Amino acid sequence: MARPxxxxxxxxxxxxxxxxxxxxxxxxxxxxxxxxxxxxxEATLQQAQERGAIDWGTLHLEQGVAEANLVFLATPIRVIxxxxxxxxxxxxxxxxxxxxxxxxxxxCLAAKKLLPENFVGGHPMTGSERQGIEAADPFLFxxxxxxxxxxxxGDDKAERLAAFLEQLGCSIVCISPERHDRxxxxxxxxxxxxxxxxxxxxxxxxxADSLYKELAAGGLRDMTRIAASPYEIWQDILITNRDExxxxxxxxxxxxxxxxxxxxxxxxxxxxxxxxxxRAAFPRQSKSLVDAAHTEGYNQ
Numbered sequence: 276m277a278r279p280x281x282x283x284x285x286x287x288x289x290x291x292x293x294x295x296x297x298x299x300x301x302x303x304x305x306x307x308x309x310x311x312x313x314x315x316x317e318a319t320l321q322q323a324q325e326r327g328a329i330d331w332g333t334l335h336l337e338q339g340v341a342e343a344n345l346v347f348l349a350t351p352i353r354v355i356x357x358x359x360x361x362x363x364x365x366x367x368x369x370x371x372x373x374x375x376x377x378x379x380x381x382x383c384l385a386a387k388k389l390l391p392e393n394f395v396g397g398h399p400m401t402g403s404e405r406q407g408i409e410a411a412d413p414f415l416f417x418x419x420x421x422x423x424x425x426x427x428x429g430d431d432k433a434e435r436l437a438a439f440l441e442q443l444g445c446s447i448v449c450i451s452p453e454r455h456d457r458x459x460x461x462x463x464x465x466x467x468x469x470x471x472x473x474x475x476x477x478x479x480x481x482x483a484d485s486l487y488k489e490l491a492a493g494g495l496r497d498m499t500r501i502a503a504s505p506y507e508i509w510q511d512i513l514i515t516n517r518d519e520x521x522x523x524x525x526x527x528x529x530x531x532x533x534x535x536x537x538x539x540x541x542x543x544x545x546x547x548x549x550x551x552x553x554r555a556a557f558p559r560q561s562k563s564l565v566d567a568a569h570t571e572g573y574n575q
Contacts, residue, residue, distance in 0.1 A: 282371075283344055286312075287312055287349055288346065292402070292406055294312070300416045302413075303413045317334060328411055336361055345373070348375065352511035355374050356385055366390075370393055397421065398455065399416055401415055417444035460516055465523045473502070
């Protein structure tokens with residue numbers, strides 16, 4: 276007998292921006308699916324229910340996941356790692372457990388020990404600079420690239436999860452956890468740290484000469500927009516993907532040092548041309564990857 280494509284009950288642990296948006300998308304696109312919210316704050320659950328993100332909520336993880344067919348962990352990375360042991364004995368045998376964490380290797384290594392038959396890593400490449408259930412958007416996942424990192428190739432549960440997420444309008448890409456962390460270190464984490472470094476660098480000079488701030492034009496504003504992201508959002512990312520981020524930063528530092536030595540006009544022209552070609556090739560409808568890690572916390 277074929278398994279149903281759509282689960283009957285979905286539980287979302289952490290109903291902030293990302294979890295709330297996911298719940299809204301499920302209730303909009305998958306009629307008849309019961310969506311349960313789990314959170315540490317009663318007020319957050321109440322607001323999530325009022326906004327239509329969940330059918331009902333609970334403060335108790337065991338109650339929320341007991342009969343779920345599909346469980347999403349939409350919490351900070353450190354909380355995901357804390358929740359995995361509790362889920363090992365609390366979910367149904369055939370349940371799928373996934374997460375929305377912005378790094379994958381540490382999560383998948385832990386899940387391989389604790390939930391080897393149930394877990395499929397996930398990372399929706401979408402987000403917002405806003406936070407909280409009040410910022411949740413039922414269309415946040417529409418047309419978004421959604422990365423899945425199965426624990427093993429050809430995982431049937433990964434295929435079922437992909438089919439479900441496609442109903443929400445997501446484009447699914449399956450890769451290994453190691454490749455995931457290497458890619459996002461370059462396209463998401465490195466841009467964030469560059470924005471912070473540039474804003475901090477110019478900010479120091481602005482303390483001595485206020486015209487630095489007054490003359491800040493579109494280029495500086497565009498490049499430093501994400502520098503306003505709170506450290507609390509990035510703390511777990513920087514810890515759990517430290518090696519890949521350091522390698523990306525060292526490689527870029529080497530490139531910047533090479534550029535300091537350029538004296539020939541043709542060399543500069545070629546660098547500008549290559550950069551422009553790459554930038555022009557960005558998919559027009561894709562959401563900004565540098566926002567992908569802006570997930571809302573379980574207790575925020």
